[in-house]
Amino acid sequence: MKNIVILISGRGSNMQAILEARLPLTVAAVISNDPKAGGLATAQKHGIATRVVDHRAHANRAAFDTALSTEIDAFKPDLVVLAGFMRILTGDFVNRYRGRLINIHPSLLPSFTGLDTHRRALEAGVKVHGCTVHFVTPELDHGPIIIQAAIPVLESDSEDTLAARVLAEEHRIYSQALRWFCDGRLKITPQGTVTIIAARGAGSALVSPTFDS
Numbered sequence: 001m002k003n004i005v006i007l008i009s010g011r012g013s014n015m016q017a018i019l020e021a022r023l024p025l026t027v028a029a030v031i032s033n034d035p036k037a038g039g040l041a042t043a044q045k046h047g048i049a050t051r052v053v054d055h056r057a058h059a060n061r062a063a064f065d066t067a068l069s070t071e072i073d074a075f076k077p078d079l080v081v082l083a084g085f086m087r088i089l090t091g092d093f094v095n096r097y098r099g100r101l102i103n104i105h106p107s108l109l110p111s112f113t114g115l116d117t118h119r120r121a122l123e124a125g126v127k128v129h130g131c132t133v134h135f136v137t138p139e140l141d142h143g144p145i146i147i148q149a150a151i152p153v154l155e156s157d158s159e160d161t162l163a164a165r166v167l168a169e170e171h172r173i174y175s176q177a178l179r180w181f182c183d184g185r186l187k188i189t190p191q192g193t194v195t196i197i198a199a200r201g202a203g204s205a206l207v208s209p210t211f212d213s
């Protein structure tokens with residue numbers, strides 16, 4: 001059985017979705033950079049070991065990353081899962097876990113890297129928005145894409161309503177990505193893209209707004 005460590009910074013709803021998805025894996029620990037992260041209590045309720053590596057207790061990013069990797073490595077994970085982890089990691093940290101570090105980002109990458117993705121999607125007037133699970137590489141939000149979910153942007157959407165619909169899809173696609181990982185079906189190609197071995201056939205196109213009949 002694969003062993004994972006989940007890193008969080010806040011409420012941890014993606015972490016909770018993973019814990020409740022009955023995946024064929026062991027969550028060895030949940031680690032937060034913020035002692036106040038709500039997700040820590042949720043993890044404890046599920047009987048998962050928790051650790052805090054407070055970034056404010058470290059002089060710089062490199063010192064924080066070293067402390068963080070010491071905690072992670074104690075659990076010998078096959079995969080490190082960033083789930084709303086809001087610290088930018090050093091290249092050294094990312095390279096240490098190359099191919100076994102994944103993240104969820106609330107946009108259809110490569111659009112809207114960084115923060116405030118839902119506000120920026122609304123401002124740009126995109127008609128389709130969504131979320132992405134990807135392997136992490138040193139360039140922020142640019143690693144090989146594993147899975148994406150797209151949702152229509154509605155005329156009536158606010159940042160909050162859009163965020164809520166994207167979040168519901170985040171919870172679905174993160175578990176799917178982890179299931180593929182557990183089954184050994186994720187392969188990074190020499191071109192730096194991801195192949196899902198024996199993935200089901202492509203779905204139909206999503207057009208938004210839809211055609212007039």
Ligand code: GRF
Pocket residue numbers: 008009010011012013014015083084085104105106167170
């Ligand atoms: C999610 O939207 C995630 O994609 C983003 O931050 C949010 C974290 O939510 N990076 P949660 O802590 O998993 O509830």
